[in-house]
Amino acid sequence: MPELPEVQTIVADLADRIVGRTITRVDLRRRDIVTPRDVDFPKLIRRRRITALSRRAKRIIFTLDDGRRFYIHLGMSGRLSLRDSGSGIRVWEKGTAPLSETRTPEPESRHTHMILTLDGGLQLHFTDPRRFGGIFWLGTESPEKDLGPEPLSLTARQLAVRLGKTARPIKSALLDQRLIAGLGNIYADESLHAAAIHPLTPANRLTPQQIARLNRAIKTTLRRAIHHRGSSVRNYRDGDGRGGHFQKLHRVYGRQGQPCLTCGTPIERIVLSGRSTCFCPQCQKRPRASRR
DNA sequence: GTCCATGTTCTTTA
């Protein structure tokens, strides 16, 4: 479930519970989820205190009391949950949850790759069935590598410069983390609809007016999504889980065939950059002579 | 069995 709003929600919830705590035990069950592969990650973080938790794009950045850092990326199916060390009972969780309504939820999933035990009786579990996510040791390196600016603090001018460099479809450009960092498939589609821009429009052919509109649409969409604690799509959440609610407010994502909430025209779905792309053919007119 | 999935990176193609 992780695009910028979901990661932002996770970090905001987790921060006040784990910042200031010391990592007393590191149970790394799969070494291959750590990059680079040759670092002794448990040794590097054991007995260190977490002094800050922050978000950069879709990365969850842990700062330790020696000034060194690492980040967790949730990929497609990653999840962090906070549990009570003694009982193993979930204290808090956020991320994609597997269907488990009938059986009693097993305390430990086979996809739990790391458990950090913290002082004060808490454990942070990192689970990720598909393992597209991972743990990235930074040390003293910057977490900025290969990342474009944050969309929430982006000026229309910055956006214009970055989009002007490519003729790719605007939808593909919005997914490129080197251009703008934090949008994913849901919020790219939702932002384009809010800005009334066709996803196939070449990025460098957007007019200044369209750029300004898109910049506002991205911010508005992300802010609303954060306010609703992100989107929970394609995964089940029980009453205790604190899944997001923004999926109820999606206007195009996953709504192919259903009427546009603005004009009633059926929402279309195409595949672009290998990703599902939903848009309203009426609200988001395809520019003349744009073809792929 | 088939298709699809909130992401990123490597490889192939044009």
Place this chain on the structure above:
DNA sequence: CTAAAGAACATGGA
């Protein structure tokens, strides 16, 4: 050479 498209990664749900 570069930009863009496509495949690959791994698992599970519908």
